[in-house]
Amino acid sequence: MCPPSSSGFRSEGKEQLPNSAHQHHIPASSPLCTAAYNLAASNLPSEILNHSLRVFLYAKLFHENPSAFANLPYPATVSNPAVNLSHVFVASILHDLGASEIINGSQRFEVCGADAAVSLMEKFPDESTHAERHDVWTSISAHTSPGIAERYSTMSRLVRLAVVTDFGRGDLVSKEKKEEVERDLPRGEIEKILGDAVVEQALKKEGDSAQALKAPKVSWSWSLVRSHREDMEAGVTPPGGVNRAF
Numbered sequence: 001m002c003p004p005s006s007s008g009f010r011s012e013g014k015e016q017l018p019n020s021a022h023q024h025h026i027p028a029s030s031p032l033c034t035a036a037y038n039l040a041a042s043n044l045p046s047e048i049l050n051h052s053l054r055v056f057l058y059a060k061l062f063h064e065n066p067s068a069f070a071n072l073p074y075p076a077t078v079s080n081p082a083v084n085l086s087h088v089f090v091a092s093i094l095h096d097l098g099a100s101e102i103i104n105g106s107q108r109f110e111v112c113g114a115d116a117a118v119s120l121m122e123k124f125p126d127e128s129t130h131a132e133r134h135d136v137w138t139s140i141s142a143h144t145s146p147g148i149a150e151r152y153s154t155m156s157r158l159v160r161l162a163v164v165t166d167f168g169r170g171d172l173v174s175k176e177k178k179e180e181v182e183r184d185l186p187r188g189e190i191e192k193i194l195g196d197a198v199v200e201q202a203l204k205k206e207g208d209s210a211q212a213l214k215a216p217k218v219s220w221s222w223s224l225v226r227s228h229r230e231d232m233e234a235g236v237t238p239p240g241g242v243n244r245a246f
Contacts, residue, residue, distance in 0.1 A: 092159060
């Protein structure tokens with residue numbers, strides 16, 4: 001498990017009223033979803049929070065229109081074909097929570113975020129089973145793993161494809177739909193802010209072994225760190241300050 005950071009932690013129990021752009025996206029009648037939103041909204045920059053909400057909207061759209069997957073080069077999912085939309089919300093809104101300081105533990109940010117999501121879900125035992133919590137854990141922990149997340153389960157596929165859709169994949173959602181979503185939930189500098197946060201977490205770890213655990217070789221985090229170091233050594237700044245490996 002990735003333990004909470006000793007500083008900067010804000011409890012999911014803190015009351016956090018969603019702003020008007022967010023309220024109608026949170027599944028109603030689910031204390032778990034409200035708590036998940038509170039946890040994210042209290043600890044993530046607005047750009048990452050908006051990104052996480054956009055991920056949910058795209059995942060929800062894919063859930064409601066499975067034909068969007070018809071031409072994808074992945075065999076049909078065999079694990080957990082049915083998903084609870086509330087759990088998709090939890091996985092979406094918390095998928096980048098590991099990039100915040102509240103749970104900046106020793107392991108890669110995806111795993112820390114997945115651990116935090118399951119810990120939260122366990123506080124609402126009536127809203128999920130052990131298997132459903134495991135599905136959320138895997139969907140978060142694998143969301144940067146192309147070719148794996150798309151096949152592990154229905155939920156991991158939904159989250160993974162929603163993430164890449166928000167970061168530029170254009171064949172699953174129309175340009176008009178993306179523009180509509182981004183008017184409601186502006187992008188800001190999400191690529192720069194998220195990339196910088198992941199790199200900063202790894203570089204703060206003391207020692208090569210600690211950094212290797214936080215950003216293991218060939219992981220997305222490792223690619224970001226490597227690109228950052230190469231640019232620092234060359235004395236160059238990537239366009240817009242966005243990590244070239246993003």
